[in-house]
Amino acid sequence: MATNINLFTDKEATNWFKACIALNVTKEGLTNFLEKELQKVHSVVGTSCGKCCIEKLIKCPTLKYCKKTKGNNCIFHKSQQPQHCQICDKVKQNIVTLHRYGGPSWRNTHAENWAHDYWEIGKCFLPLDGYSSVSSVQESDFNGVISIMLNCLHFQTCLSSACISPPPPDDACLLEKVRQIGRVVRHTSDCKVTDADLQEYFQTLSTLLVDPNCLQHDPSSTIACARLRDLQNDRLSIKELGDLLKEAYRTLVLAKEAGERFSLEAERTLEQVTKAGERRLKSATHAGQQRLKIKTKVGESTYLRTSH
Incomplete structure (x- = not known):
């Protein structure tokens, strides 16, 4: 049974909430694709020794990382001093070469895991801070997923020129447009989106999900594209909307843990509406169950009357 997503009296506020859900749907649709491609990146950059932590591989001082204390000790290198490792230095240089701007996010990654974990390589292409504790693509957020696709040059080989x-x-x-949608939605001051902007968001996100090179043939991307259409046209089932509400709230929690800055209004509104939406869905589900019980009893009574 489909349900209406008008959780606000203000149409543009409802549009904003739909945009939040659309970002989550899109991120889920890209997850499988991102995992497969990062595994390829992992094989391209080579195998590390598995012993060096990132502090050992970054010279001191390095801009944006090293900061001296009063005792002239570097905060970044407080536990480990830089050391040369030919194997890991080669992997590190390959990562730098693959980064569009030559500035990997070293603070996010655990270099000692480079040898066996492709995600630790992927984290080098995330925004500079806030993702160190994120342990998988699934745990990352929309901004993280799009940032990897933008920053890692490998994705030029598996996305079309469009x-x-x-x-x-x-x-x-297009990828910059997609990232900008995320920024606008997260950093809104009034939690409102016009009808025209919302339709443009759906169109832009859907265009990415049906990119002909790889995503068009990816099952997760196909499912996400269908869910975007259902969301756009209020055709989501109660269960689907409930799952998306939970995911929206989980995204908010993870984003806050990762240091992502939502506007205060967006944070407050998203938290309130997800909880209110869950209450509404529970009520709708209960009402549906009651109607089903009534219909079942009526059917049983009819059967008993006609069978005697």
């Missing part, structure tokens, strides 16, 4: 031409950081680039 997604990466003109190349980032050009605002006309």
